Amino acid sequence: MELRRVTQGESQNAGHSWLGKLNARIDRRKFLGAAGLGIGLASVGATLVREAKAVTTLAPGETTQIKTICGNCAVGCGFIGEVQEGVWVSQEPWFEHPINQGSLCSKGAAAREHVISEKRLRFPMKKEGGKWVKLSWDQALDEISAKLLEIRKKDGPDALMILGSAHHTNEAAYALRKFAAFWGSNNIDHQARICHSTTVAGLANVWGYGAMTNSMNDIRNARSILIIGENVCTSHPIAMQHILIAKEVNGAKVIVADPRFSQTAAFAHQHIRLRSGTDVAFIYGLVNVILAKGWEDKKMIRDRTYGFSDLKKELKRYDLKTVSDITGVPIKEIERVAKTLAENRPGTVIWAMGGTQHSNGTSVTRSYCVLQLVLGNMGVPGGGTNVFRGHDNVQGATDLGVLSNTLPGYYGLSPNGAFKHWANVWGVEHDWIKSRFANEKMNGKVGFTVARWYEGVLMDSEELGQEQNVKAVFYWGHASNCESQMDRVKKALEKVELLVDIDPFVTTTSVMPDRPDGVYILPAATVYEQSASVTNSNRDIQWRNKIVDPMWESKTDLDIIIRLANKLGFGTEFTKSGGHINKAWNTSDPEKLVEDIVAEWNMGMRTIGMVGQTVKRMKRQQRLAHTFDVKTKTAEGGEANGEQWGLPWPCWTEKHPGTHILYRTSIPVAKGGLGFRARWGPKAPDGRTLLAAKGSTPVGSSIQGGYEEMPAWKTDLTGKVFEEAIAKGLAPYGNGRARFKVWNFAKLGGDDVPKHHEPIHTPRPDLITDWVTYDDVKDHYRVPTLYKSLQKAEWVKDFPVILSSGRQVEFEGGGAAERNCEWLVDLQPEMYMEIHPALANDHNIKHGDWVWVYSPKDTDERDSKIKVKAKVTRRVSSDMVYLPFHWSGVFEGKDLSDQFPEGYIPFAIGESANTVTNYGYDRITQMQETKTGLCRIEKA
Amino acid sequence: MARITIPSRKASGPDKKGVPARLKFYVDVKRCIECGGCEVACKNEHNVPRDIARIRVVTVNEGQPGETNVSIPCMQCSKAPCVSVCPVDALFTREDGIVHVNKDTCIGCGYCLYACPFGAPQFPKGSPFGARGVMDKCTYCAGGPTEEGAHSEKEFRLYGRNRIAEGKLPMCASICATKALVAGDAEEIANVVRQRAAARGSQGRVWGAGTAYGPGA
Structure with missing residues (x-):
């Protein structure tokens, strides 16, 4: 591959002309003489590794080393980018970085290709008469803003839905939420909704803040580690460094509870194969053993908790026989885990999507808190609830409120509280902000979510919690193949009047809908092409330096947001700070602009x-x-x-x-x-x-x-x-x-103390009577959401196999960036479905065979299906199949290659798991229930 | 308190100027998590073509108890079988233990592939009838075989970057996610292994202990 960089439409082939110019060379002969010393580095040694220089301008031809933060997952690893004449030529480990100490996984090691990939979007485009046409930025933004203003006039501000990103920098995330407020709608949301919204709501309502309580590094202090619903090796590989050190040095006991024998389970002392979606029952089994043996932390419970008697009442329903029946875990194993956790304190609990993506997800995350409170593991080094967040800045984007239910800082949406505070910070009249909204009611009303925004387009407007349908949608650093009910998403993308996709690569959003026009693609800069701050999973806010200027014609998110605000007529109000700062942002210098926004x-x-x-x-x-x-x-x-x-x-x-x-x-x-x-x-x-x-x-x-x-x-x-x-x-x-006990959840129709509810699509219909789901909700984030009426005992007859989804180590999220990266595609070139040998043999399926996976009809009139290759493995149990969710480019067996703009077909395409994941949403946050569904499989 | 920490943060040992190094890789199978970082880092650093894997993570017992991952580059054998069998002497061992292939001499016969216990030799695809082309393998990030061509464009094209000459260790080991893959002087590696074994209770859980001391060791 050649290194290419183009600015202002001019191409310059840098080739490998940088060779021979690298500075700090050591003559080989001299070096060998000193090898005994130099090579003492053993994996590591920092002696001869060049110290990363501060970002200074060197003479042409020399290498500049720039410290930065990886843009993949939320571990927040550091590395050093090496730049020659404006071209990013290589990566070096940043050994002194306290979180990763130089280490990177495959995604981090491929960071450079995110920038230099030949599939990077070069210029704005729109679809016209079924063809992709090149546009200038001005023309694109003129057309988009004119259409937005037309829609606003016709249908009001709530006709726009913005899907923001967990890959925004803190400053872009903050600016985008501010943008939505200035536009006058709460219809803005981002990936956190479908990743850890149930954790945030759960934890915030237990003890105040909805975030990871300890840190990756602090896991080194743990004496026991319960990993439940998270595959660390795959999703947060570098965190394994800390887990393995705890295991080796402290002798920490590692327990992995997961329906799959995951890569992480291979490092565990004990693997618990619980049925997907039964976490609350499993945790309550543990708590019951702990209480029966008197192992609980009585002082913690007495002095620092509320509602223990209510919890004890609920716990009576979870005797070990019942728990074993619900979860499929033998009583002896439950007792052994409880004993291990009680005898090895402090212990930490780690979870991710396996815990959150359930219709009772908020109860699941709260049950983990129950366990830690009862064990007295809160507020101590080596303890805590270590929630592993997904994307590099999903914590920051959550904190800064790219969500339909709050302004930045979890202030909520109260028009005379939250909006008043922020109007003060923004330096605008409180009444002016209010006047931007349709009315005061909509000002304070939670908006659509990532999980179900499309129903705002598709449903009759009378069924919705707002007067008009959604007519325009922005996908801003967000993958539509991460949303369940993808056939509904596709229909909505076809029906909206305006669809804008902003990303460094062509995403599913642009190519999935069958429509001849009305789609705009705007090329965004990657995270390595802008300096800004970023918050990792454990609330660490790190400064990420720009490695190179935005490639081709791409622009940073902040740049695009400000341009749009200007075109929409509120640029002046938007780009200033109030309070004691009281001055306009410096929009002419990108570095200063970011500093103004941080302030x-x-x-x-x-x-x-x-x-x-x-x-x-x-x-x-x-x-x-x-x-x-x-x-x-x-x-x-x-x-x-x-x-x-x-x-x-x-x-x-x-x-x-x-x-x-x-x-x-x-x-x-x-x-x-x-x-x-x-x-x-x-x-x-x-x-x-x-x-x-x-x-x-x-x-x-x-x-x-x-x-x-x-x-x-x-x-x-x-x-x-x-x-x-x-x-x-x-x-x-x-x-x-x-x-x-959380009485405010009960008031909404959720659980006061955490409770087990069978998934909407349960493989155990006999348990529905005792463990039924919630009542249907009429206005749930502006859409009706079904629970009881969809929890049918007969689903399992036609759809007997449990369907679960998850990650593969090389890709992340919707995978748009990674599937456009050759190095990563080399490691994982195809979509697959994991299936146990017994289940495969029952269906006459051999390793590598094509298989159709069908999902229930749910609320619409059609089955969804995907065609994938079988990977026969004992990783999964014989009652389930498992799909990685990063794939797209094929929809229900149809190759979408001809829908891509010319030259932009990714190196790898495949069926999206979320085409067949089932209906089902958390009662409190509307998290999608993608970890537990049902399906039917057939050899293709 | 056991002393083991990530060695990168430790000062290096006393000056032992004049003692030649013996460069080695070591894979700690209690640490390798199959993340593929080493594989990608190698491609990123050396611009390795798509069909060549100079290092590869191999998993045994996938999905069941006993699942183990091993990252396998060229192990830079002290008595390298590939060197012994090469009919044109394209392969040789440097003073510091690095095994080099000279692509100007190599005839691409593939005999080294038979001899190598680790599957290190790679042969580019892409020509009719699967013609082999000359052999490519992990260079221990030491560039090409001759000093004259050091840091030349040709060296980069045929072998990749020359990190060793810059005083840097192989990229795969430098960025390893869990410090499972360790590179450096054999003596230093032995120290790392000893420290880890001590921390783990020295129950013979080091890779290879079973072979050396019998099952159950």
């Missing part, structure tokens, strides 16, 4: 303490990476002495070190200590206290016991409230109790 979110994000992470501090940490200890993530000595790597939020002030471990009372607030958040006032509706008991406070607290949140802590932009609280050893958000 703005520093000012507004009070709730989660995204306050002290200034650009200056982030850049300083990058320079001082080597001063941070790997196990504690704390800088020892030097300029950053005492700081936590990544200044994990809450980082209350510019002097605060960041909070590595949430809810840890053994250190003062000033050093990252906290109690549980007092989020629901001093008393529950039943009159019981929600404030922590006497003696349960962070060290150095001036109040001995629980206390309410500080007045105005969420809206005071000056920082005084935080400073005064910290000086007194108090947490601005109070000191409350973790809730086993």
